[in-house]
Amino acid sequence: xxxxxxxxxxxxxxxxxxxxxxxxxxxxxxxxxxxxxxxxxxxxxxxxxxxxxxxxxxxxxxxxxxxxxxxxxxxxxxxxxxxxxxxxxxxxxxxxxxxxxxxxxxxxxxxxxxxxxxxxxxxxxxxxxxxxxxxxxxxxxxxxxxxxxxxxxxxxxxxxxxxxxxxxxxxxxxxxxxxxxxxxxxxxxxxxxxxxxxxxxxxxxxxxxxxxxxxxxxxxxxxxxxxxxxxxxxxxxxxxxxxxxxxxxxxxxxxxxxxxxxxxxxxxxxxxxxxxxxxxxxxxxxxxxxxxxxxxxxxxxxxxxxxxxxxxxxxxxxxxxxxxxx
Amino acid sequence: xxxxxxxxxxxxxxxxxxxxxxxxxxxxxxxxxxxxxxxxxxxxxxxxxxxxxxxxxxxxxxxxxxxxxxxxxxxxxxxxxxxxxxxxxxxxxxxxxxxxxxxxxxxxxxxxxxxxxxxxxxxxxxxxxxxxxxxxxxxxxxxxxxxxxxxxxxxxxxxxxxxxxxxxxxxxxxxxxxxxxxxxxxxxxxxxxxxxxxxxxxxxxxxxxxxxxxxxxxxxxxxxxxxxxxxxxxxxxxxxxxxxxxxxxxxxxxxxxxxxxxxxxxxxxxxxxxxxxxxxxxxxxxxxxxxxxxxxxxxxxxxxxxxxxxxxxxxxx
Amino acid sequence: xxxxxxxxxxxxxxxxxxxxxxxxxxxxxxxxxxxxxxxxxxxxxxxxxxxxxxxxxxxxxxxxxxxxxxxxxxxxxxxxxxxxxxxxxxxxxxxxxxxxxxxxxxxxxxxxxxxxxxxxxxxxxxxxxxxxxxxxxxxxxxxxxxxxxxxxxxxxxxxxxxxxxxxxxxxxxxxxxxxxxxxxxxxxxxxxxxxxxxxxxxxxxxxxxxxxxxxxxxxxxxxxxxxxxxxxxxxxxxxxxxxxxxxxxxxxxxxxxxxxxxxxxxxxxxxxxxxxxxxxxxxxxxxxxxxxxxxxxxxxxxxxxxxxxxxxxxxxxxx
Numbered sequence: 001x002x003x004x005x006x007x008x009x010x011x012x013x014x015x016x017x018x019x020x021x022x023x024x025x026x027x028x029x030x031x032x033x034x035x036x037x038x039x040x041x042x043x044x045x046x047x048x049x050x051x052x053x054x055x056x057x058x059x060x061x062x063x064x065x066x067x068x069x070x071x072x073x074x075x076x077x078x079x080x081x082x083x084x085x086x087x088x089x090x091x092x093x094x095x096x097x098x099x100x101x102x103x104x105x106x107x108x109x110x111x112x113x114x115x116x117x118x119x120x121x122x123x124x125x126x127x128x129x130x131x132x133x134x135x136x137x138x139x140x141x142x143x144x145x146x147x148x149x150x151x152x153x154x155x156x157x158x159x160x161x162x163x164x165x166x167x168x169x170x171x172x173x174x175x176x177x178x179x180x181x182x183x184x185x186x187x188x189x190x191x192x193x194x195x196x197x198x199x200x201x202x203x204x205x206x207x208x209x210x211x212x213x214x215x216x217x218x219x220x221x222x223x224x225x226x227x228x229x230x231x232x233x234x235x236x237x238x239x240x241x242x243x244x245x246x247x248x249x250x251x252x253x254x255x256x257x258x259x260x261x262x263x264x265x266x267x268x269x270x271x272x273x274x275x276x277x278x279x280x281x282x283x284x285x286x287x288x289x290x291x292x293x294x295x296x297x298x299x300x301x302x303x304x305x306x307x308x309x310x311x312x313x314x315x316x317x318x319x320x321x322x323x324x325x326x
Numbered sequence: 327x328x329x330x331x332x333x334x335x336x337x338x339x340x341x342x343x344x345x346x347x348x349x350x351x352x353x354x355x356x357x358x359x360x361x362x363x364x365x366x367x368x369x370x371x372x373x374x375x376x377x378x379x380x381x382x383x384x385x386x387x388x389x390x391x392x393x394x395x396x397x398x399x400x401x402x403x404x405x406x407x408x409x410x411x412x413x414x415x416x417x418x419x420x421x422x423x424x425x426x427x428x429x430x431x432x433x434x435x436x437x438x439x440x441x442x443x444x445x446x447x448x449x450x451x452x453x454x455x456x457x458x459x460x461x462x463x464x465x466x467x468x469x470x471x472x473x474x475x476x477x478x479x480x481x482x483x484x485x486x487x488x489x490x491x492x493x494x495x496x497x498x499x500x501x502x503x504x505x506x507x508x509x510x511x512x513x514x515x516x517x518x519x520x521x522x523x524x525x526x527x528x529x530x531x532x533x534x535x536x537x538x539x540x541x542x543x544x545x546x547x548x549x550x551x552x553x554x555x556x557x558x559x560x561x562x563x564x565x566x567x568x569x570x571x572x573x574x575x576x577x578x579x580x581x582x583x584x585x586x587x588x589x590x591x592x593x594x595x596x597x598x599x600x601x602x603x604x605x606x607x608x609x610x611x612x613x614x615x616x617x618x619x620x621x622x623x624x625x626x627x628x629x630x631x632x633x634x635x636x637x638x639x640x641x642x643x
Numbered sequence: 644x645x646x647x648x649x650x651x652x653x654x655x656x657x658x659x660x661x662x663x664x665x666x667x668x669x670x671x672x673x674x675x676x677x678x679x680x681x682x683x684x685x686x687x688x689x690x691x692x693x694x695x696x697x698x699x700x701x702x703x704x705x706x707x708x709x710x711x712x713x714x715x716x717x718x719x720x721x722x723x724x725x726x727x728x729x730x731x732x733x734x735x736x737x738x739x740x741x742x743x744x745x746x747x748x749x750x751x752x753x754x755x756x757x758x759x760x761x762x763x764x765x766x767x768x769x770x771x772x773x774x775x776x777x778x779x780x781x782x783x784x785x786x787x788x789x790x791x792x793x794x795x796x797x798x799x800x801x802x803x804x805x806x807x808x809x810x811x812x813x814x815x816x817x818x819x820x821x822x823x824x825x826x827x828x829x830x831x832x833x834x835x836x837x838x839x840x841x842x843x844x845x846x847x848x849x850x851x852x853x854x855x856x857x858x859x860x861x862x863x864x865x866x867x868x869x870x871x872x873x874x875x876x877x878x879x880x881x882x883x884x885x886x887x888x889x890x891x892x893x894x895x896x897x898x899x900x901x902x903x904x905x906x907x908x909x910x911x912x913x914x915x916x917x918x919x920x921x922x923x924x925x926x927x928x929x930x931x932x933x934x935x936x937x938x939x940x941x942x943x944x945x946x947x948x949x950x951x952x953x954x955x956x957x958x959x960x961x962x
Contacts, residue, residue: 040848041848042847042848043847045847047847048844048847051843051844051847054843055840055843058836075450077574121630125630125633125634125637126637127630127633127634127637128581128587128588128633130395130577130581130587131577131578131581131587131629131633132630132633134574134577134578134626134629135578135626135627135628135629135630135633136626136630137626138622138623138625138626138627138629139622139623139626139627139630140626141622141626142619142620142621142622142623142624142625142626142706143619143623145618145619145622145677145678146617146619146620146623148678149619149677149683150677150678150679150680150682150683150686151680151683152680152885152887154864154887154890155890164872165868165871165872237836240839240868240872241835241836241839241864241865241868242864242868243835243864243887245678245679245680245835245861246677246678247676247678247679247708247834248836250678250708251834254454254457257454258454258458261451261454266448267448267450267451268448288840288841288844289844289847292829292841292844292845292848293844293847293848295827295829295848297466298829298830298841299462299465299466299469299470299801299830300462300465300466301462302458302459302461302462302465303458303459303461303462303463303465303466304458304462305458305462306454306455306456306457306458306459306460306461306462307455307458307459309451309454309455309458310441310447310451310452310455310456310459313447313448313451313452313455314441314445314447317445317446317447362723362724362725365723367723368720368723371719371720371722371723374719375716375719378712465801468802469801469802470800470801470802470830471801471802471807472735472737472738472802474737474761481741484741485741485745557712560712560715560741561711561712561715561735561738561739561741561742562738562740562741563737563738563740565711565735565737565738565802566802567709567711568711568712568738569712571707571710572712608716608720609716609720612703612716612717612720612721612724613720613723613724615701615702615724617702618677618702618703618704618705618706619677621706622706625706
């Protein structure tokens with residue numbers, strides 16, 4: 001009981017912050033959308049909007065687990081490599097057993113194990129999360145290379161493919177999954193003791209420990225969840241692309257971190273929300289979509305992303321210092 | 327007397343980061359398993375290969391001691407190389423190109439410092455953003471292709487010798503000496519750990535911590551500019567993704583070398599050892615003809631094992 | 644024609660052992676990464692040929708895919724190890740020139756493979772003309788479209804020589820078909836996920852796409868999945884002749900893939916290197932003729948890499 005009380009005042013503060021943060025972000029998304037619809041007829045069509053949401057779902061699954069880690073003030077750099085390893089293991093399991101369920105279990109299992117490894121390195125060996133997960137990045141990557149030995153695995157059952165490319169009532173299935181996890185994630189982070197403890201650890205680890213929160217086991221939990229979500233993301237990847245190869249994870253980590261950061265989650269921990277992360281992923285997806293629709297050179301993409309990261313966080317700092325002084 | 331010496335010896339041993347043991351172990355293993363390893367040409371080869379990484383890892387040590395981080399340094403190095411090549415090609419002068427590389431490096435360093443110190447944007451995010459900007463500029467300037475046709479004098483800076491010593495080692499040694507001097511023999515150096523350990527106290531003492539931060543990140547950018555000369559010379563060209571990801575190698579070297587991410591505790595010699603350890607590991611695995619996938623795993627394990635040793639020692643204290 | 648000769652020689656089971664001097668010859672093989680099946684096929688080809696002629700192989704692969712500084716370091720480390728010869732695919736055909744100049748200076752012979760270096764001394768070069776590959780794959784696509792309609796192109800990594808040549812070939816193929824309209828060319832960096840997303844986005848602005856040209860098979864499969872998910876149909880072509888692409892052609896989901904036979908490149912590269920070491924005559928240049936694999940000749944190429952075999956050492960110079 002006492003730990004909930006300890007976390008409660010902080011909790012209220014983050015909600016009000018979240019609301020303003022999210023409002024600003026929705027405004028930003030609206031502005032981008034208006035701008036894009038003015039310059040391209042194809043943008044504001046139901047098809048394209050569903051397309052953008054479906055693309056954003058992959059980023060969201062990776063970024064949502066990462067958001068929990070970052071809320072505790074830690075970081076997970078191994079996320080892309082975890083997606084790659086889970087995808088490759090799941091792909092071979094599905095191919096050899098023909099069962100998507102076993103494949104799903106393998107993906108989420110592998111992800112969770114990698115996550116647990118990260119968690120234990122941070123909580124038991126006391127290695128800073130940045131370095132522990134960086135080491136894990138290489139280990140997972142190397143394991144993937146070793147496992148795949150330069151080959152690709154492809155061709156999955158139609159039923160499994162529906163997870164990524166199927167439709168239900170005209171809406172792509174990954175979007176339903178994304179919404180479901182958004183709702184579950186909302187309740188988990190905002191309405192359960194676990195969630196509040198995660199925020200409390202990020203806000204002040206020492207205080208959290210003193211107030212009786214089992215900090216280490218919660219940290220292990222968020223790393224495991226991060227790995228499990230990476231495993232889930234790998235399933236969406238497989239179902240959408242119908243193929244797995246060793247280099248899947250190479251380019252995924254930094255954009256995922258960028259999505260969380262653009263979504264307003266503070267790297268110091270304690271501040272942020274899953275919904276913000278959803279919007280962060282949406283903004284990143286909109287950039288690529290807009291560039292493709294306008295036939296712009298994709299070389300500009302990293303530059304634009306970088307500027308948006310800086311702008312988003314700078315605006316956060318401004319609005320937050322205002323709310324704090326009020 | 328002997329007891330005192332022993333205690334002193336023990337405390338020195340206690341300060342030796344886990345990486346030193348790892349390094350000794352690696353050298354012993356590789357020397358016994360691979361005849362080519364412990365030859366003078368190969369040891370020189372390892373040091374020369376490590377020079378570029380060292381140029382990034384030295385300022386990274388400062389930055390991490392201030393509880394900061396610079397994710398952009400690899401991209402800034404690449405951008406420096408691209409600018410050096412583009413300017414040298416346009417003006418026909420390597421000197422002008424090099425100055426331009428230093429300028430762009432310094433500019434990005436100061437930009438990082440400004441965003442972090444004045445706008446209060448966390449270092450991780452700031453440099454994640456400037457990483458994107460620098461990488462984007464590389465792609466836009468080159469349109470994705472390598473820049474070649476640079477003056478042949480360029481090759482000297484990586485392959486040439488100065489008084490019989492490979493030139494990159496000369497640069498690396500000077501850089502180490504200068505950074506050592508700054509950290510341990512100047513007032514700026516005393517501010518570095520204080521910025522990480524106790525920023526409030528520094529402010530109360532009347533030190534403008536923002537300026538100090540900007541200077542530290544500026545040094546990082548400048549070193550990236552110098553490293554750009556070595557990199558460009560090494561590949562006789564500039565390529566828009568040549569050093570992408572090297573920031574993480576540099577951070578790993580610093581961490582492996584025993585510098586803490588909190589409380590401003592750091593050790594420059596440890597960073598040197600960290601850089602060399604990574605170089606020895608990669609070289610030794612190559613000489614043993616270890617499959618690439620195993621090499622990838624070994625790099626990860628090195629980081630974890632070195633930090634594990636440090637953690638063990640901390641726990642004992 | 645050359646292809647046919649090669650196929651016949653493939654039937655010769657590997658295991659034909661060369662001269663007894665072989666045991667102490669070591670050849671260092673450099674490839675770009677350990678993730679692209681193309682290079683795995685090259686490595687299998689080299690290993691297959693090495694076994695047949697009895698030489699030792701060391702495979703060097705950068706641990707970060709296509710990393711220039713890393714391949715440079717690996718070359719420097721290899722010089723320390725003093726192999727008898729290098730068989731070399733540069734991660735970048737310009738940036739790796741200084742490294743090869745060092746190998747030249749160390750007196751170790753180098754055979755070039757797949758991508759032609761812009762400088763340095765090579766004993767011989769074995770590869771495929773990416774320009775012709777792009778041209779013929781493009782022609783195959785545009786013919787299948789009946790010489791009319793809308794086409795989209797997905798590029799690989801900008802600035803890589805393979806991409807430059809493949810795109811040049813495609814653009815020249817386009818000139819032969821004036822009634823085909825090129826809607827857009829977008830980079831997807833040889834990557835599957837990027838190709839999928841870029842294709843999904845392009846489909847939003849272009850309701851009618853009849854053909855898709857991609858500079859490798861990974862992007863082709865991404866494009867195929869994007870079209871299939873949207874219930875749209877187009878002729879899709881890729882390059883590399885990967886097993887995955889062959890299976891997609893078999894299933895009728897892809898039109899064709901241009902192949903430069905990486906397995907054979909690996910065989911020929913290694914055998915040429917060995918010939919030069921043993922003072923047998925070698926050709927300065929040996930090009931694997933591009934083959935366009937489509938439903939008409941599919942069967943011939945639907946053979947797993949592991950069960951193929953290399954030509955004999957004696958036959959290589961005859962090509």
